[in-house]
Amino acid sequence: MEEQAPQRPWEELEVLVEESDIEQIESFLETLPASETARAVTRLSDDDQDRLLNTISPESAAEVVEQIPEVHAVDLMERLEPEAAAAIVHELPSDMQADLLGEMQPEHAEAIFEVMPPEEAEEIRTLTQYDDDVAGGIMVTEFLTYPRTITVADVLEDLAVHADTYRHYHVQYIYVCDDANRLVGVLRLHDLILAPRQRAIETIMIPEPMTLTDTTKLDTIREVFEQMAFFGLPVVDETGMLVGVLQRSALEAALASRTENDYRASQGIIGGEELRTMPLLLRARRRLAWLSVNILLNIIAASVIAWYQDTLASVIALAVFLPIISDMSGCSGNQAVAVSIRELSLGLVHPREWLRVWGKEIAVGSINGLVLGILIALVAWVWQGNPFLGIVVGAAMTLNTLVSVSIGGAVPLLLRRLDLDPALASGPILTTITDMCGFFFVLSFATTLLAHLSS
Amino acid sequence: MEEQAPQRPWEELEVLVEESDIEQIESFLETLPASETARAVTRLSDDDQDRLLNTISPESAAEVVEQIPEVHAVDLMERLEPEAAAAIVHELPSDMQADLLGEMQPEHAEAIFEVMPPEEAEEIRTLTQYDDDVAGGIMVTEFLTYPRTITVADVLEDLAVHADTYRHYHVQYIYVCDDANRLVGVLRLHDLILAPRQRAIETIMIPEPMTLTDTTKLDTIREVFEQMAFFGLPVVDETGMLVGVLQRSALEAALASRTENDYRASQGIIGGEELRTMPLLLRARRRLAWLSVNILLNIIAASVIAWYQDTLASVIALAVFLPIISDMSGCSGNQAVAVSIRELSLGLVHPREWLRVWGKEIAVGSINGLVLGILIALVAWVWQGNPFLGIVVGAAMTLNTLVSVSIGGAVPLLLRRLDLDPALASGPILTTITDMCGFFFVLSFATTLLAHLSS
Numbered sequence: 001m002e003e004q005a006p007q008r009p010w011e012e013l014e015v016l017v018e019e020s021d022i023e024q025i026e027s028f029l030e031t032l033p034a035s036e037t038a039r040a041v042t043r044l045s046d047d048d049q050d051r052l053l054n055t056i057s058p059e060s061a062a063e064v065v066e067q068i069p070e071v072h073a074v075d076l077m078e079r080l081e082p083e084a085a086a087a088i089v090h091e092l093p094s095d096m097q098a099d100l101l102g103e104m105q106p107e108h109a110e111a112i113f114e115v116m117p118p119e120e121a122e123e124i125r126t127l128t129q130y131d132d133d134v135a136g137g138i139m140v141t142e143f144l145t146y147p148r149t150i151t152v153a154d155v156l157e158d159l160a161v162h163a164d165t166y167r168h169y170h171v172q173y174i175y176v177c178d179d180a181n182r183l184v185g186v187l188r189l190h191d192l193i194l195a196p197r198q199r200a201i202e203t204i205m206i207p208e209p210m211t212l213t214d215t216t217k218l219d220t221i222r223e224v225f226e227q228m229a230f231f232g233l234p235v236v237d238e239t240g241m242l243v244g245v246l247q248r249s250a251l252e253a254a255l256a257s258r259t260e261n262d263y264r265a266s267q268g269i270i271g272g273e274e275l276r277t278m279p280l281l282l283r284a285r286r287r288l289a290w291l292s293v294n295i296l297l298n299i300i301a302a303s304v305i306a307w308y309q310d311t312l313a314s315v316i317a318l319a320v321f322l323p324i325i326s327d328m329s330g331c332s333g334n335q336a337v338a339v340s341i342r343e344l345s346l347g348l349v350h351p352r353e354w355l356r357v358w359g360k361e362i363a364v365g366s367i368n369g370l371v372l373g374i375l376i377a378l379v380a381w382v383w384q385g386n387p388f389l390g391i392v393v394g395a396a397m398t399l400n401t402l403v404s405v406s407i408g409g410a411v412p413l414l415l416r417r418l419d420l421d422p423a424l425a426s427g428p429i430l431t432t433i434t435d436m437c438g439f440f441f442v443l444s445f446a447t448t449l450l451a452h453l454s455s
Numbered sequence: 456m457e458e459q460a461p462q463r464p465w466e467e468l469e470v471l472v473e474e475s476d477i478e479q480i481e482s483f484l485e486t487l488p489a490s491e492t493a494r495a496v497t498r499l500s501d502d503d504q505d506r507l508l509n510t511i512s513p514e515s516a517a518e519v520v521e522q523i524p525e526v527h528a529v530d531l532m533e534r535l536e537p538e539a540a541a542a543i544v545h546e547l548p549s550d551m552q553a554d555l556l557g558e559m560q561p562e563h564a565e566a567i568f569e570v571m572p573p574e575e576a577e578e579i580r581t582l583t584q585y586d587d588d589v590a591g592g593i594m595v596t597e598f599l600t601y602p603r604t605i606t607v608a609d610v611l612e613d614l615a616v617h618a619d620t621y622r623h624y625h626v627q628y629i630y631v632c633d634d635a636n637r638l639v640g641v642l643r644l645h646d647l648i649l650a651p652r653q654r655a656i657e658t659i660m661i662p663e664p665m666t667l668t669d670t671t672k673l674d675t676i677r678e679v680f681e682q683m684a685f686f687g688l689p690v691v692d693e694t695g696m697l698v699g700v701l702q703r704s705a706l707e708a709a710l711a712s713r714t715e716n717d718y719r720a721s722q723g724i725i726g727g728e729e730l731r732t733m734p735l736l737l738r739a740r741r742r743l744a745w746l747s748v749n750i751l752l753n754i755i756a757a758s759v760i761a762w763y764q765d766t767l768a769s770v771i772a773l774a775v776f777l778p779i780i781s782d783m784s785g786c787s788g789n790q791a792v793a794v795s796i797r798e799l800s801l802g803l804v805h806p807r808e809w810l811r812v813w814g815k816e817i818a819v820g821s822i823n824g825l826v827l828g829i830l831i832a833l834v835a836w837v838w839q840g841n842p843f844l845g846i847v848v849g850a851a852m853t854l855n856t857l858v859s860v861s862i863g864g865a866v867p868l869l870l871r872r873l874d875l876d877p878a879l880a881s882g883p884i885l886t887t888i889t890d891m892c893g894f895f896f897v898l899s900f901a902t903t904l905l906a907h908l909s910s
Contacts (some may be wrong), residue, residue: 033682039804108718166645190614190618192648195610208900248702256711261716263714263721263793274794275794276794277796277877280819284818305775306775306838323753323756323781323894324757326778326782327749328750331723332745332746335723335724338722339724339731342719342724346493347493348490348494348730367735367736368743372743372750375750418640
């Protein structure tokens with residue numbers, strides 16, 4: 001990847017698009033790996049992107065839409081004529097149809113629904129109701145279902161006739177439903193293969209199979225998949241109707257995307273993903289939302305310094321150590337946050353066990369706080385030749401490390417109990433409190449020992 | 456999960472283990488969801504963990520080992536007698552066998568290899584050679600292979616006879632090999648089902664199938680799976696011998712674990728995962744490795760303040776703004792880091808395109824820097840009643856935001872080009888440079904305008 005010569009494929013694509021040469025464009029796109037397609041398409045101008053999707057076949061357009069990041073796909077589809085958009089949507093897998101239409105402005109989504117076959121529109125509409133973190137939000141609705149009394153021979157015949165359609169279905173199991181479309185059994189392919197041809201499938205299916213409900217949460221789904229080596233599980237609604245199939249790979253992908261969102265949230269990229277191909281003002285505004293909260297918290301924390309201006313004025317060397325202690329407490333606390341978020345996501349710790357976590361963090365914090373405290377004390381002593389300065393900054397560093405690991409370890413658990421996102425809120429809370437405490441420790445200790453410091 | 460009463464299952468388990476009641480323990484473990492098992496087992500004392508695994512059957516022990524985090528599983532297996540460990544390893548899936556034995560101290564791993572059937576030991580040994588980020592490191596070696604001349608009827612017969620063994624194999628495809636075990640074709644289950652029973656499978660297989668080689672990197676594998684809806688792909692070595700099967704879900708899991716490692720690395724949890732059930736000194740030492748680098752960088756950055764002590768002493772209010780500017784630059788820069796790491800991992804930006812990224816960041820940074828600069832300038836002006844103080848801190852904030860988004864955006868790309876981990880090193884580099892620049896801007900501007908500031 002990194003070593004390939006940068007042929008600037010979007011410039012090549014741009015030329016082809018302006019020439020509107022369908023065949024050339026399609027064969028060019030086929031030669032590109034997925035991420036190159038994404039890079040090339042997202043760097044075209046909006047007009048060229050529109051022209052591209054309007055020129056190539058809906059099947060090829062759907063492949064392009066699948067390969068570019070979702071935020072861009074949504075924008076693109078909103079700009080197309082509803083008829084063109086509907087034709088492309090028709091070619092997408094069901095989970096992606098729902099993701100795209102669910103993210104669009106309602107009026108654009110409605111316009112597309114209206115020109116679609118009513119049945120297809122209804123199906124997608126149902127899927128868009130689900131949140132991203134429940135089974136309904138990540139299942140696919142492409143699955144094979146047969147009535148219980150059909151014979152093995154008829155199923156095999158149907159599979160053969162529709163082999164081309166079913167190829168895209170990721171068929172693992174065949175689902176057996178009663179007349180009301182309620183799931184009554186699951187049929188494994190190899191049981192089907194090995195069964196006498198005239199048997200009804202209800203006699204060889206696994207009755208009362210394990211199912212998920214459409215509102216089952218991601219963490220619960222993971223528990224289920226961890227217990228057993230399923231490829232996929234049927235998803236039913238509250239009435240027992242089969243509504244979809246959740247595949248292991250979809251679960252893994254959803255968990256991965258949650259982790260990525262946590263990471264971005266912890267760094268202040270909130271409200272969805274940011275890509276540099278997005279409009280400048282949108283990017284600036286979203287980042288500012290987080291920054292402006294942070295600057296207010298920072299001003300509050302720094303106001304502690306203002307209360308101690310006189311001490312600071314008499315021992316100006318202290319000003320050097322204030323940012324060091326603030327920054328190091330942030331580092332120590334963030335380590336504890338990262339471990340807590342990890343343990344929460346593995347289920348190794350219950351949100352209510354903050355006391356246990358606190359005890360564990362105090363142990364680590366005592367060791368690391370002492371080591372860092374002694375280190376910074378020696379630096380201060382050697383630099384200014386005053387052991388009392390060393391005592392002040394060393395003690396402040398040790399104590400503040402204890403404060404920051406305590407908060408860093410416990411806050412994610414408390415936020416989770418309040419049903420807030422630990423990745424998003426832990427950082428600012430941690431920084432504000434540890435900055436305040438750090439400034440307070442340094443400056444109040446210095447005030448106490450002032451006679452020994454200002455000489 | 457969160458709302459269940461905490462029955463402290465590890466206390467229950469502890470009692471059962473001390474009573475050594477096999478049946479009770481096994482049926483108790485069966486009732487626990489996976490994460491509860493992990494929580495319960497990891498909180499037992501080492502002795503009780505050993506007793507547990509020695510008491511229950513190797514099959515049940517293997518299930519326990521699969522459910523606890525890998526670091527603990529490795530410790531546990533190292534403490535068991537080699538014979539007991541070998542019996543448990545025998546029950547694990549091949550990718551996990553390799554992960555565990557690969558992570559153990561070589562002498563422990565050797566002891567286990569020696570008491571295993573030589574053929575099994577050889578197979579696992581081969582797998583442990585692979586890195587985690589190549590196909591060989593995440594493939595499984597449980598797959599079905601048949602010679603090309605065997606008939607459809609014989610394959611179906613063999614499937615029926617060994618159905619119990621094969622159930623654990625995640626069978627999607629059947630692989631067809633020549634006499635030298637070189638892969639020559641892939642047979643889809645439904646083609647097998649629908650074929651005349653006396654045909655040789657070589658006549659219905661897909662010849663020259665798509666393959667991965669055992670050294671194919673994670674990102675390349677992802678490209679391949681993004682292009683096509685495969686469930687799994689055969690993995691061959693450099694001689695074309697079939698050595699394993701890589702499943703889509705294993706790929707997704709490996710990508711997810713890489714993202715999690717990136718996040719933890721960015722927060723200073725390096726050298727593998729940390730869990731609070733790990734020994735105290737190990738946890739403290741690992742965190743300290745990161746902290747001690749950071750404190751040195753911090754001291755270097757803060758030394759800028761020491762050069763300007765005289766300016767600071769005459770305008771003590773500046774000391775309040777130094778930590779604010781240092782912290783806010785860190786926030787802005789980390790946003791740019793998070794977006795760059797995201798775009799790198801999606802392949803939307805090439806590591807060499809740092810100039811493009813820089814341009815994009817300068818645009819966002821100008822807007823956000825101006826907004827934050829004006830805000831902090833107003834605070835300073837209102838607080839001290841001196842517009843020049845506002846100009847100093849506002850200008851410093853604006854400029855330093857530009858510096859921090861430039862570095863934050865570009866550094867991950869440059870680190871990737873040098874084949875270093877952007878998640879691990881970006882933070883400290885960013886913080887050190889932006890702190891130095893921030894302190895320098897505030898204090899040098901203040902020195903220039905000193906006549907207007909100290910009144």
